[in-house]
Amino acid sequence: MNSQRQSPLYRSRLLQPGADRSPDTHPLTWRLRDDGQVVGLKEYESKEGYRAVSQVLNGHDPGAVIAAMKEANVRGRGGAGFSAGLKWSLTLQGDDIPRGYIVCNADEMEPGTFKDRLLMEQQPHLLIEGMILAAFANNARYGYIFLRGEYVESARVLTAALAEAREAGWLGPDIAGSSFDFDIALHTGAGRYICGEETALLNSLEGHRANPRAKPPFPGQSGAWGKPTVVNNVETLCNVPAVMLRGAEWYQGLSGDRTDDGGTKLYGASGLVNRPGLWELPIGTTGRELLELAGGLREGRKLKAWLPGGASTGFLLPEHLDLPLDFDTVGKEGSRLGTGLITVVTEDQSMVALMRNLEEFFARESCGWCTPCRDGLPWTVKLLLALERGEGEAGDVELLDKLAADCGPGLTFCAHAPGAAMPLQTALRHFRREFEQGVRYPRGKAHADPIPAGGV
Amino acid sequence: MTMETTPTPQTITTDGFRLHPEDEGAMRAEASHYEQPQAACIEALKIVQHRHGWVPDDAIPAIARVLGVGPASVEGVATFYSLIFRQPVGRHVILVCDSSSCFLTGSDQLREKLTDRLGIGLGQTTPDGRFTLLPVCCLGACDGGPAMMIGDDVYGPVDEEDLADILEGYP
Numbered sequence: 089m090n091s092q093r094q095s096p097l098y099r100s101r102l103l104q105p106g107a108d109r110s111p112d113t114h115p116l117t118w119r120l121r122d123d124g125q126v127v128g129l130k131e132y133e134s135k136e137g138y139r140a141v142s143q144v145l146n147g148h149d150p151g152a153v154i155a156a157m158k159e160a161n162v163r164g165r166g167g168a169g170f171s172a173g174l175k176w177s178l179t180l181q182g183d184d185i186p187r188g189y190i191v192c193n194a195d196e197m198e199p200g201t202f203k204d205r206l207l208m209e210q211q212p213h214l215l216i217e218g219m220i221l222a223a224f225a226n227n228a229r230y231g232y233i234f235l236r237g238e239y240v241e242s243a244r245v246l247t248a249a250l251a252e253a254r255e256a257g258w259l260g261p262d263i264a265g266s267s268f269d270f271d272i273a274l275h276t277g278a279g280r281y282i283c284g285e286e287t288a289l290l291n292s293l294e295g296h297r298a299n300p301r302a303k304p305p306f307p308g309q310s311g312a313w314g315k316p317t318v319v320n321n322v323e324t325l326c327n328v329p330a331v332m333l334r335g336a337e338w339y340q341g342l343s344g345d346r347t348d349d350g351g352t353k354l355y356g357a358s359g360l361v362n363r364p365g366l367w368e369l370p371i372g373t374t375g376r377e378l379l380e381l382a383g384g385l386r387e388g389r390k391l392k393a394w395l396p397g398g399a400s401t402g403f404l405l406p407e408h409l410d411l412p413l414d415f416d417t418v419g420k421e422g423s424r425l426g427t428g429l430i431t432v433v434t435e436d437q438s439m440v441a442l443m444r445n446l447e448e449f450f451a452r453e454s455c456g457w458c459t460p461c462r463d464g465l466p467w468t469v470k471l472l473l474a475l476e477r478g479e480g481e482a483g484d485v486e487l488l489d490k491l492a493a494d495c496g497p498g499l500t501f502c503a504h505a506p507g508a509a510m511p512l513q514t515a516l517r518h519f520r521r522e523f524e525q526g527v528r529y530p531r532g533k534a535h536a537d538p539i540p541a542g543g544v
Numbered sequence: 545m546t547m548e549t550t551p552t553p554q555t556i557t558t559d560g561f562r563l564h565p566e567d568e569g570a571m572r573a574e575a576s577h578y579e580q581p582q583a584a585c586i587e588a589l590k591i592v593q594h595r596h597g598w599v600p601d602d603a604i605p606a607i608a609r610v611l612g613v614g615p616a617s618v619e620g621v622a623t624f625y626s627l628i629f630r631q632p633v634g635r636h637v638i639l640v641c642d643s644s645s646c647f648l649t650g651s652d653q654l655r656e657k658l659t660d661r662l663g664i665g666l667g668q669t670t671p672d673g674r675f676t677l678l679p680v681c682c683l684g685a686c687d688g689g690p691a692m693m694i695g696d697d698v699y700g701p702v703d704e705e706d707l708a709d710i711l712e713g714y715p
């Protein structure tokens with residue numbers, strides 16, 4: 089590149105300097121280097137790395153790991169917030185049950201989310217250590233990191249780290265002299281958001297189209313190739329080593345009296361803020377604190393709305409800025425914590441246009457299995473486009489209500505459609521007038537072909 | 545699970561397509577990581593794509609034969625995933641993020657600048673075969689929106705003035 093300007097090559101980064109991070113307060117990121125280089129095996133080992141594996145595997149008590157994880161109440165960081173310990177306690181195990189799999193969900197594709205990338209690109213051994221501990225607790229014989237295809241840098245770093253760990257005996261037979269054996273392969277995908285849904289992910293892992301599977305059976309009962317399989321998010325798994333080393337009580341205490349949820353979270357902010365970025369903060373940090381860390385809105389703009397954790401969460405308003413961002417509190421406001429990386433919408437930005445953009449995403453990424461999702465979402469796009477251009481007709485907004493309701497929880501095969509419905513329903517609730525302003529024609533006069541068939 | 549493979553030396557050809565023996569070995573090595581070889585299907589498609597730039601129809605039965613599965617299931621996979629290309633693409637594929645955070649920070653303008661500069665729309669390839677332009681879901685670079693990816697490199701935030709320099713890096 090022969091330019092004076094700095095080339096804007098993107099690099100994942102945490103906006104907290106090392107001096108602000110300690111093992112007692114920042115279990116996920118305290119080892120990260122200020123220069124953003126990978127924490128390699130030697131450095132990781134010198135900073136308590138793999139200590140939890142040595143201790144736990146030689147304790148020979150998988151049940152104790154599950155108990156500690158339950159007590160710490162590490163809630164799934166992939167977005168659903170299900171207790172990892174509880175999930176693990178439901179994994180089928182026993183003498184007559186074959187050993188199964190640990191699958192790390194590294195498909196990170198939720199719009200507005202850029203957290204797992206940081207953990208994988210800069211500290212791959214923490215994830216590997218978390219997976220070994222999860223494998224031990226769930227009696228898994230093999231692990232897969234299901235990585236989205238576009239994460240080329242993560243793939244490079246993880247491939248090197250897996251080789252390092254294998255070479256040092258942290259993967260393979262008889263890990264740390266405990267007689268426990270386990271290894272991990274990296275599996276890279278080839279696009280499609282739906283691969284992140286855990287049962288679609290298993291189909292994709294097995295080399296099929298990524299249509300979700302019926303639940304039950306849950307993956308813990310019958311997952312990859314019919315074996316008990318635990319699927320956890322990257323960040324969830326990265327919490328395990330510290331919980332095992334420092335204990336559930338310490339983990340619970342990390343969030344102080346902000347919330348009942350324990351631990352820290354990688355929070356982030358994107359949109360028109362001055363300093364978009366990523367921070368490890370106690371669970372229960374508020375939206376206002378995140379906005380402050382992000383340096384406020386650009387050029388004196390005003391906040392209109394925000395998504396607390398990705399495209400499939402519901403819109404919150406400025407009045408919600410002081411709520412602790414934990415799973416239950418955000419859930420009570422008609423939204424979800426989701427991935428915990430907020431997307432900021434400013435007063436000058438159109439909700440109708442943004443909704444059109446969001447539903448284009450959901451419509452394109454539908455796997456096509458269920459009618460409300462496959463056909464309903466392109467229909468919402470068509471209506472939203474008309475409203476955005478000021479060419480809608482009477483009844484369009486109500487039709488959007490109906491199409492969103494048809495995608496609600498329990499009506500489709502997976503949570504993709506409810507994820508598409510939630511931002512739409514909350515946008516229609518909070519900003520209805522904006523949508524109504526796009527209505528120009530009487531009923532039956534705007535859309536020549538009211539029901540679009542096929543894709544967008 | 546072992547890494548050993550026993551590549552069969554015969555060359556697999558189907559109609560106009562000849563599978564490179566090295567690629568066949570790589571596919572078999574991949575398949576050894578799984579309970580069933582079908583699981584290496586996406587990787588096998590990527591291996592072909594890596595060598596040829598895209599996946600021609602005649603590669604499908606060849607992959608099916610290596611993995612010991614039906615061509616229909618390989619075809620089903622090949623048509624599902626957005627990063628498997630079933631038509632020739634340019635030397636460099638540009639993926640422009642069109643998801644929400646980038647939308648809010650200017651992905652429409654970035655896409656317009658790209659289409660203007662390259663003279664092609666989304667899904668098209670420049671006549672000189674240099675670039676193909678495609679939309680992509682959130683690249684996980686939202687703090688650098690608007691973001692795009694060229695080949696293996698992620699760029700963001702991409703400013704209009706940077707575009708010429710960036711593109712120059714991909715002859």
Ligand SMILES: Cc1cc2nc3c(=O)[nH]c(=O)nc-3n(C[C@H](O)[C@H](O)[C@H](O)COP(=O)(O)O)c2cc1C
Nearest residue numbers: 164165166193195196197284285286320321324503
């Ligand atoms: C459409 C859809 C996409 C998803 N994408 C992801 C993803 O990219 N990463 C992820 O960890 N979880 C994703 N999930 C959630 C997973 O289904 C699952 O809940 C999660 O991997 C479980 O891990 P956790 O309990 O550690 O969060 C997605 C869910 C849905 C419905």
Ligand code: SF4
Nearest residue numbers: 455457458461502504
């Ligand atoms: S809800 Fe949508 S993505 Fe999920 S199974 Fe149905 S069609 Fe597929």
Ligand code: FES
Nearest residue numbers: 641646683685686
């Ligand atoms: S929305 Fe574009 S990188 Fe995330």
